Amino acid sequence: MDVLDLARTQFAATGSLHFLFVLLTLGLAPLVAIMHTRWARTGLPLHERMTRFWGQIYLINYALGIVTGLVMEFQFGLAWSGLSHYAGDVFGAPLAMETLVAFFLESTFLGLWIFGWGRLPKWAHVACIWMVTATAYGSAFFILTANAFLQNPAGAVLSGGRLELTDFGALLTNDALVYAFPHVLGAGLFTGGMVLVGASAYQLRRRTAEVEFFTRSMKTGVITAAIGITVTVMFGYAQFAAGVQPGKFSGNAAAAVPLGFMVEGGHLFSLIVLFFMLPCIRLLPRWRWAHPLLIALTPLPFVLAVLGWLAREIGRQPWMIWERLTVADALTPGLTSGMVTASLAGFTAVLGLLAVVDYVLIARIIRRGPGDDLSLGAAGERRAPALTY
Template identity: 40%
Template sequence: MTLDLARWQFAITTVYHFLFVPLTIGMAFLVAGMQTAWVRTKDDRYLRMTKFWGKLFLINFAIGVVTGIVQEFQFGMNWSDYSRYVGDIFGAPLAIEGLLAFFLESTFLGLWIFGWDRLPRRIHLACIWLAAIGTMLSAYFILAANSWMQHPVGSVVNDTRGRAELVDFGAVLTNSTAVGAFLHTITACFVTAGVFVIAISAYHLARRTHTEVFRPSIRIGLVAVLVASIGVVISGDLQARLMTEQQPMKMAAAEALYDTVAPASFSIFTIGSLDGSEEIFSIRIPRLLSFLATGTFDGEVEGINDVRAASEQAFGPGDYTPSIPTTYWTFRLMIGFGMLAALLSVVGLWLTRRKATRPLPRWFLHASVLALILPFAANSMGWIFTEMGRQPWVVYGLLRTADGVSPAVPVTSVWISLIVFTLLYGALAVVEVGLMIRYVKAGPPPPAAPAPAGETAPTTPSISY
């Protein structure tokens, strides 16, 4: 019971926190790009865009920081044995993330917030770019730590102390799993931010308010989603092959593939037993799974039965199979939601092409607003698949999840912390949504007032933040 509750608590807090992280990273760069356009062109529309989207970015950033702090407490509360085992490895990347990357983004973000009308334009612009780079660096160091759990490198196990010890920090940072996860995550961040911009722009365009700002904004969002979606597909293909090589059980579980086959088809939809062992009906794409797993349409993909037998031979008797329904459906929902977001961008770019000056169709604007859920759902499904597909390991091949939980924490304590965190996050969700809706409805600031006759326009923006 303690193990199950501890896992539920970590899952709830992690997935909730990860709702904010991709939006923060993606919006940081989009806002920086908008401000760059304003500095280069002096077009007041870009300044208004920077102010409006920057305010929403800051709200999301603040809530993300608050929810991220809770993650640190859980390691000591419910996962003390895990913390002791991985502490020597995790200490370095997490310390660098906190001392370098987070301070970089928070320091220059503070200068950006309070530097309007005080710093020269180009220095002020550099602040938001440095803050954006800081968010990306933070993501890399966190993913490097997580990727070590997926594919342990650069370390040895000290059986006397019962923990893993760092021997090659460079190997941890250059872990192929970390590189693949970083590329996939960052491109997904731009999809998330792009859809966010599209949805809110569509809301105002449907109401015919501030069209001079939101018409170019929706175009920026559409381009970002299309380009980033291509990056998601390419990086996802890289990750699938790494996963097949490093965690063959996860790939087999993603397809509910029990027997090794070559070539292997990919099922879009299947009706059968809950664990996927018996199939009644399915819609399949021939040879696609072989291509995803091996890069060739004739490649062999190991099945669950063979991987399980190999795991028992390597690690001893036990159940080495993750939750098949969870891995099967989260994998497909992740891909499906992402493809819908990409389709939205293709349709939107066609409707907003250079010669199309008429108002966008109502159906597209309404669909764009509803599409806001797509990237967040795709990100959550991807994260759940990544973590659940590794089970029963918390550190793949080295430490089982059941062995990482705190041995002395009673069930009552875990129940209390689970309820408190869930209620706290529910309250934060109300605050986040309330603030977002308030400032979205308010729209961008008004245009800067023209300089009186005979006077030159001010060199710094006069729009209040």
């Protein structure tokens, strides 16, 4: 492989690994917020325990996902300085907003939610997790704004050999953005819902004592997955009709392969979720014969989402910015195969290890079940019992 192919492979590998964390974050954040709201309204211990249990899984995924996101930023300076020079004034603006939203606002509200157990007033505590969800979605919006600019460079003109932003509104209403954003949010909800379904099926098949806990979790996951897959498919097809990059996939066999698997997989999942899981939602928790199938389906939304992302990016080749800047011109001058190979091996090893650690920790929590000894916020409540609600 030459330097260009190595650099593309590096970004594809690190981007795909990071996207695994993003999907689960976008899917679990609103679910945990809904569970916490139910607890605040009803005061039922079941809703409290659901909030703590699924909140732990969200926190593990979020913490490790942050580290993988840093690697993405490094690569723009290391391997793609041509992009930064040519379009940094436009492309960098939404990336900067994403950093401010993700690392400052989202992390701040998440910290308040974690350490606010037993300290904050009830509804202020609920507001924190809803702000975590809102800022997570805001972070995704700005990332997709930057990516949509690469797909369709709206709102910018060439001036002095560099792109200059002239219409910020056009950047935020890009046709490549308005359909992709809900498409990704739908994929996140679908993924988060299927994680609840698979984890609950695992526990119920083991004849757990927490039958009510995981029965309710499974039903929540099925409803969420049904909403998510519907939104994903609807806005997925809407992107084909948007008119951005017409004929994008017709002449690109490399992009057609992941796209075909993603589309057919989406159709199959739609049939399973909407015509089997949703109509049988009351029976699924008791159907032990169906639980191995539900467990086996859990990782597939991650696979389909990565395939979709690869199709979106490969379909733009050979352009880094559509019909403005080629990938070859965006590459940092002076890079050697040895340099890129070393960074590819290092980044992939670190991110791959983080992904393995993430899912091993999540699997351990799911296997252990909703115990009270390590529950989210338990230590804080023991120090301030008078402030619990």
